[in-house]
Amino acid sequence: MTVLLEMRDITKEFPGVKALDRVNLSVAQGEIHAICGENGAGKSTLMKVLSGVYPVGSYDGEIHYDGALAEFKTLSDSESRGIVIIHQELALVPQLSIAENIFLGNERAKSGVMQWQETFSRTVDLLAKVGLRDAPGTLVDKIGVGKQQLVEIAKALSKHVKLLILDEPTAALQENDSRKLLDLMLELKAQGVTCIIISHKLGEVRYVADTVTVIRDGMTVSRLDAKGLSEDAIVRDMVGRDMSARYPERPRVAGEMVMEVEGWNVWHPDHAERQVIKNISMNVRAGEVVGIAGVMGSGRTELAMSVFGKSWGRNISGTLKVHGTPVDVSKVDRAIDAGLAYVTEDRKSLGLILDETIRFNTTLAHLEGVSSKGVLREAEETEVAERYRTALATRTPSVMQKVGNLSGGNQQKVVLAKWLFTEPEVLILDEPTRGIDVGAKYEIYSIINDLSAQGKAVVMISSEMPELLGMCDRIYVMNEGAFVGELDAREATQERIMSLIVTE
Structure with missing residues (x-):
């Protein structure tokens, strides 16, 4: 040739x-x-x-x-x-x-x-x-x-x-x-x-x-x-190493109920006649990773964003409970106070400020944790960013590095660090491994497993069905704004998930 x-x-x-x-x-x-x-x-x-x-x-x-x-x-x-x-x-x-x-x-x-x-x-x-x-x-x-x-x-x-x-x-x-x-x-x-x-x-x-x-x-x-x-x-x-196991093993033991969503309905913000989320009910327990499967346009991201401070949609109705108590999630800061965190699918536009440092981004969602009377405690902010850099094994010479200069996997770790610093009860992950390589994916999976081992409740949205099957305890299947099935991950297959989508 x-x-x-x-x-x-x-x-x-x-x-x-x-x-x-x-x-x-x-x-x-x-x-x-x-x-x-x-x-x-x-x-x-x-x-x-x-x-x-x-x-x-x-x-x-x-x-x-x-x-x-x-x-x-x-x-x-x-x-x-x-x-x-x-x-x-x-x-x-x-x-x-x-x-x-x-x-x-x-x-x-x-x-x-x-x-x-x-x-x-x-x-x-x-x-x-x-x-x-x-x-x-x-x-x-x-x-x-x-x-x-x-x-x-x-x-x-x-x-x-x-x-x-x-x-x-x-x-x-x-x-x-x-x-x-x-x-x-x-x-x-x-x-x-x-x-x-x-x-x-x-x-x-x-x-x-x-x-x-x-x-x-x-x-x-x-x-x-x-x-x-x-x-x-x-x-x-x-x-540079064998990775026959793509998904790290973890004990799958679900604890007490952490989050319950009941009768959740959402209409499109620009088209008042269009209902996007239709009477959704779901729950997730401590130490559990619950997946949401569905094709693009099924409403997965819209559901996540509407739950997280009603940051998408209009005429939103339904009840959200944390540890059995109804909570106010009408604004993002109230959702954070209620123990929710949302890792967006679009880290570059919505998850990070690329021209700012790792330190700046890490504390952005919880500035009150590193400030007094409106004055930022920079030494403490640096200590927090270093702590999460070490804990998540973020590859960078310094927390003063601009996140726009990091690889996709390391950017995703900074997004995770930002939300982990808020100490959430429920972590909603929307396409957490999009655009990152297989080695970095394994590291993100390991972080998810560590969070579940700490008793966090994790909701995982992914377009990659093998990822959901490899990481989740239960999987909700979504189509056209509604849940059309729920599967135990040990019994789920790609074929069963797709059959629920195309037959409903």
């Missing part, structure tokens, strides 16, 4: 950190090449070197692309050669149409005048290639995340892409949308487009990839043929 891309001995350093150490990557023309590694291993840094985000001269080593030495100084330089990267955080403007987003920065114009007929005609052709039937004038904020990913790929195709790089493309997608995206990658491969995919979802890697390169601690560990490759082999190279 003809080699399209070769990165030789790439080394990239930041102050005090060697992010890449003589990394080598070889990608053949027309293949799908997966790059796997733990959060912080250097995968995204390597792609930023390739695409010119980190320009030539800021790293050591050489890039050879399409038969010639490549020295990209900007992102535009790499795009002009047909290299397009789609980041995990999509670069779309919600208030613009699909057509405007596809040609943003690459406008169809003559003498400064937009050629709208050509723009819309080209958009229709590009959308057909990615299997999207929405009108070119549709606003991006009116379509789902799965379709937005397809718009990003259509945008890449408009730039005559030869090498398409997708960074965690299915992290925010449900199973059906993920499979459509992966099948589209296979179609693009058949059309001669070479793809690099960065993913933590090893089943997806095995489904689409021809070759897998594993990076650990900034170094190339292995290059593997994906045919017949087991997930365990990839994991072993990623984390």
Whole structure:
């Protein structure tokens, strides 16, 4: 096979950190090449070197692309050669149409005048290639995340892409949308487009990839043929140890009843006629991990946010008891006082302030714990942040590090630390391992087990059914805003969960 891309001995350093150490990557023309590694291993840094985000001269080593030495100084330089990267955080403007987003920065114009007929005609052709039937004038904020990913790929195709790089493309997608995206990658491969995919979802890697390169601690560990490759082999190279048990064992002993939700109803905040949560009743005991399964749009996050200080929805009704006593959860601060904590599914936008330090974020939800008469006790705040950094094994040189510079797994630990500092009775975890690697997932699972061992009541929402089956004592199954079943995790299977969803 003809080699399209070769990165030789790439080394990239930041102050005090060697992010890449003589990394080598070889990608053949027309293949799908997966790059796997733990959060912080250097995968995204390597792609930023390739695409010119980190320009030539800021790293050591050489890039050879399409038969010639490549020295990209900007992102535009790499795009002009047909290299397009789609980041995990999509670069779309919600208030613009699909057509405007596809040609943003690459406008169809003559003498400064937009050629709208050509723009819309080209958009229709590009959308057909990615299997999207929405009108070119549709606003991006009116379509789902799965379709937005397809718009990003259509945008890449408009730039005559030869090498398409997708960074965690299915992290925010449900199973059906993920499979459509992966099948589209296979179609693009058949059309001669070479793809690099960065993913933590090893089943997806095995489904689409021809070759897998594993990076650990900034170094190339292995290059593997994906045919017949087991997930365990990839994991072993990623984390440097055997992980035959993906979910840590714990004794499953439920204690006294901690939280009871009865007759919970919620209406949409913008559409008064639409009921989103329908007469939900549930409970969770001390030391118990209770899961909520359901497809995207089933109402899982809306339920969690409405329970936590009624931070989503309107006309909310129902009763919530903690230790048998009805509590006021009408505002977030009252929910916190009642012993509830909510770890959002969107840690970067809703869970953390990325430009602030670990210390700042750790105490943010419970400032009264480190202040007197409105004055912050900074030494005590530092001590608290250090205590949780140690307890959760957060990998950082200092609690003064900005959380935006941490890996996904370590960011998630900071979110957990923030809520653990409030000393909750009930911890609601919404997609607690989204976008983090298998090694970091195991660490988060271990933290959850430690919390249950301390008698905390844990509610776990997850789109990954194996995760729910591996971690939970009981699983509520949700569909269209209502619970359609409850299963003991020891008797539950993915098939039983899906059958409840599709038959109700």
